Amino acid sequence: MTLGILYHMPFWRDADGSLWEAEGSFARYVDSLAPYFDEILLSVPVFDAPQASGSRVRASNVRLSPLPYFPGPRQFYPMLPRIHGRLKAWVKQCDVIHLRIPTPAAIFAFRIARARRKPVFLLVVGDYQALLPHLQYQGAKKALFGIYVRFEEWALRHMTARALTFVNGASLRRKHEAQGARVVETKTTTLSLADIASRTDTCGPGRIRLLTVSRIDPRKGLRVLPAAVAELVKSGHDVTLDLIGPTIGLIGDDERDAIRAEATRLGVADRVNLIGPVALDRLMTLYRDYDVFVLPTRPGEGIPRVLMEAMANGMPVVTTNVSGIGSLVTHGQNGLLIDEASASAVAGAVRQLMTQPDLRRTVIQGGYATARAHTLERQAAEMMATVSAELPVRLAQPRVA
DSSP: OEEEEEOSOOEEEOTTSOEEESSSHHHHHHHHHGGGSSEEEEEOEEOSSOOSSOEEOOOTTEEEOOEEOOSSHHHHGGGHHHHHHHHHHHHHHOSEEEEEESOTTHHHHHHHHHHTTOOEEEEEOBOHHHHGGGOOOOHHHHHHHHHHHHHHHHHHHHHHTTSEEEEESHHHHHHHHHTTOOEEEEOOOOOOGGGOOOOOOOOOSSOEEEEEEOOBSGGGOGGGHHHHHHHHHHTTOOEEEEEEOOBOHHHHHHHHHHHHHHHHHTTOTTTEEEEEOOOHHHHHHHGGGOSEEEEOOOSSBSOOHHHHHHHHTTOOEEEEOOTTGGGTOOBTTTBEEESSOOHHHHHHHHHHHHHOHHHHHHHHHHHHHHHHHSOHHHHHHHHHHHHHHHSSOOOOOOOOO
């Protein structure tokens, strides 16, 4: 049984033949599904050359059906005639099709799979419609992106009405149920039990290290972070912030430059460090060097997987109560929720964690419990049990270690 998976995360093949993904979270997801199939065939963009760092696909039964590299929809659509032919060849080789959404190729792959009567299941991890009002696009760019979002929303309704659909978090479940789709809620994760740490506290004497892990673009609310650091410093707290993550296209580069300019304007440029992308395998150990995790994200995604990664590594979490986050984070139990992505809200929640050790330790322990309940192994087993029951496919049974 061959499972075909389509997504927009780029991969490359190293000189020794191994497969690598730049970010790493999707590579781990693929590895978690590999034991249930004889083969997995990935339809993904492929870099022209190996990258400096990334996360390796560990499963030996994963192959590439490469698409040309595209960082976003603007680059995707001019290449669509060439990509469409590759999608046809990919679908033909697969017994079951799995589409991870949003990605611009999804609707085209879906229509091809339906025409060939291939069983399809979806995993929806984001929401462009909820994101749109929070983007800082202007003029023609805003109008064009609005047209693209309307098309993607139509495509998504078309697919969810006709295929087994998993959604990431309660917010996406409510949205698609309201549109008449029958969906199964899940919580996407990157964690294995071996990733869960054991430290019981953070915020010791001396400088407090804040961490944000996020793609750098306007959707993530990151511009408030320099002002939050400045407010904490002004109130007498010695803090720094490291921001780990890649920029996404030109808008990401602009956002990165705006964050740096704001840090300079507020006099905290030496305390706000934009580190760039770090591969997941290395990142999982870096979390343990920090004291508090901060993610002031905006609506438009399911549940950011970095929240569970931080929890697994003993970091108390501060994040916004948007999208599906409230179905993962319970205020005061496994994290602190803020109502808006503002500097004052971020600074206030961080200050609470720094100055209230009982609250901090409660949140850390609650985070560990959440991480243990949402491992890759558990998520994959539950998803595949549903796939096996709902679709006419017979899956392999993973060997128990």
